Amino acid sequence: xxxxxxxxxxxxxxxxxxxxxxxxxxxxxxxxxxxxxxxxxxxxxxxxxxxxxxxxxxxxxxxxxxxxxxxxxxxxxxxxxxxxxxxxxxxxxxxxxxxxxxxxxxxxxxxxxxxxxxxxxxxxxxxxxxxxxxxxxxxxxxxxxxxxxxxxxxxxxxxxxxxxxxxxxxxxxxxxxxxxxxxxxxxxxxxxxxxxxxxxxxxxxxxxxxxxxxxxxxxxxxxxxxxxxxxxxxxxxxxxxxxxxxxxxxxxxxxxxxxxxxxxxxxxxxxxxxxxxxxxxxxxx
Amino acid sequence: xxxxxxxxxxxxxxxxxxxxxxxxxxxxxxxxxxxxxxxxxxxxxxxxxxxxxxxxxxxxxxxxxxxxxxxxxxxxxxxxxxxxxxxxxxxxxxxxxxxxxxxxxxxxxxxxxxxxxxxxxxxxxxxxxxxxxxxxxxxxxxxxxxxxxxxxxxxxxxxxxxxxxxxxxxxxxxxxxxxxxxxxxxxxxxxxxxxxxxxxxxxxxxxxxxxxxxxxxxxxxxxxxxxxxxxxxxxxxxxxxxxxxxxxxxxxxxxxxxxxxxxxxxxxxxxxxxxxxxxxxxxxx
Numbered sequence: 251x252x253x254x255x256x257x258x259x260x261x262x263x264x265x266x267x268x269x270x271x272x273x274x275x276x277x278x279x280x281x282x283x284x285x286x287x288x289x290x291x292x293x294x295x296x297x298x299x300x301x302x303x304x305x306x307x308x309x310x311x312x313x314x315x316x317x318x319x320x321x322x323x324x325x326x327x328x329x330x331x332x333x334x335x336x337x338x339x340x341x342x343x344x345x346x347x348x349x350x351x352x353x354x355x356x357x358x359x360x361x362x363x364x365x366x367x368x369x370x371x372x373x374x375x376x377x378x379x380x381x382x383x384x385x386x387x388x389x390x391x392x393x394x395x396x397x398x399x400x401x402x403x404x405x406x407x408x409x410x411x412x413x414x415x416x417x418x419x420x421x422x423x424x425x426x427x428x429x430x431x432x433x434x435x436x437x438x439x440x441x442x443x444x445x446x447x448x449x450x451x452x453x454x455x456x457x458x459x460x461x462x463x464x465x466x467x468x469x470x471x472x473x474x475x476x477x478x479x480x481x482x483x484x485x486x487x488x489x490x491x492x493x494x495x496x497x498x499x500x501x502x503x504x505x506x507x508x509x510x511x512x513x514x515x516x517x518x519x520x521x522x523x524x525x526x527x528x529x530x531x532x533x534x535x
Numbered sequence: 536x537x538x539x540x541x542x543x544x545x546x547x548x549x550x551x552x553x554x555x556x557x558x559x560x561x562x563x564x565x566x567x568x569x570x571x572x573x574x575x576x577x578x579x580x581x582x583x584x585x586x587x588x589x590x591x592x593x594x595x596x597x598x599x600x601x602x603x604x605x606x607x608x609x610x611x612x613x614x615x616x617x618x619x620x621x622x623x624x625x626x627x628x629x630x631x632x633x634x635x636x637x638x639x640x641x642x643x644x645x646x647x648x649x650x651x652x653x654x655x656x657x658x659x660x661x662x663x664x665x666x667x668x669x670x671x672x673x674x675x676x677x678x679x680x681x682x683x684x685x686x687x688x689x690x691x692x693x694x695x696x697x698x699x700x701x702x703x704x705x706x707x708x709x710x711x712x713x714x715x716x717x718x719x720x721x722x723x724x725x726x727x728x729x730x731x732x733x734x735x736x737x738x739x740x741x742x743x744x745x746x747x748x749x750x751x752x753x754x755x756x757x758x759x760x761x762x763x764x765x766x767x768x769x770x771x772x773x774x775x776x777x778x779x780x781x782x783x784x785x786x787x788x789x790x791x792x793x794x795x796x797x798x799x800x801x802x803x804x805x806x807x808x809x810x811x812x813x814x815x816x817x818x819x820x
Contacts, residue, residue, distance in 0.1 A: 357700035389702040415642035417674040
């Protein structure tokens, strides 16, 4: 058994037209490929909620800056096809760069504010690349629902704002972080970790859990919580903290005193590998 | 007989859903209201090519800069309703500003290059406002075809690039300029002209015709053509030329020697009123 693969827009549209004329709903999972269980959880969710599932595999150049790892970004289409098939996808759309960005391309979608904080500070054009390619893919696939992982919490916040602001006609479904047995969030980058680093990497998940405990015990001052997490993470010899942030889940603005739901975001180097993790924490009334 | 008017997105969507479920095609004419025969020609064309026609009437604040005439922009919804009805529209969408730009709005569509020349030079955020509102309206109305006037030639070039770059799924139909008996392009602004200025205003159309004659007689050097138009226009005492441009119809880049189709663009003050006009000129083989 194999899975259909479209490399051109016209191949994609021809498949979609046949589904639409049969009144089938379409779920969409945009990816950059090199799929793992996190992606597969999105595809499975999409397959459970739609008649058809399209997965795009496209390493999008506009979200990489000069000097970033565009050229070396890992690719394995054969494995990806197997993983899509296994998870219940119907079609892979894997266009060439020239199909998505033909000569003369010059239009960008920019979501300000929420895209300029955190990851956006060190990568100023990254989210513009994400919002532009996702808008293009939404216009091509016209899905009923599109699926994204909470793992990239800021990407989710940026895309939610984009969908709302541009009146894009679909439901954006956010799926939970998939974790290893010890709590480490699944990521392609985890394979870079040495045995020691892998053991220490669980400190991100431990920190999220510690924050939840502190908050449920009544600690609502974010500076105190962040100080505690700092101490806990730094106790691991290989770690170097990039940021620990407690923010409003929609605007990603820093919060000083917790009065409602918050989003806790971590970016930590473990050895040479930068890991991110996050947790939405609901304040109980 | 009256025409349906939707002021909220949910009213608009409810009407569109009923048409879609009856498999009716939808044509769309976005406007800022104060309709004249130019707009009506777009609506008539849309009515002839689609089962249903939606006209939006929305004075879009994001395409006006501070100091421009947003507050004084002419409005006459009662007259507009009659003109829409007469031309064959089925629905007017006339949302409040807060419906299109709710608090926290922060996403823009920007088409670079073609939007930065000519009108974009003196109005640097104008086309960003146009592309953003048109994208929002396209996502809300999801028309099969959308209709724009060649009168705003640069707007047409910007929107064509946007539709192409973002893979927006519709046909953009460009309709010819509607003219008075003497050739003056129809415009709401023509009512500002004094009797003398109105007589002299025909010089724009004359200049377009002169250029066409020069080119068909073999004059292919644009500097010579522009010099001749300059002389012709300046012979009218009330005129002051803003620009005369001969450009590539797609990129709007200046052309020195004519080898293929060109777009001739004029912006001329007649008394205090700034008039624009243009002509696509096909070079015969």
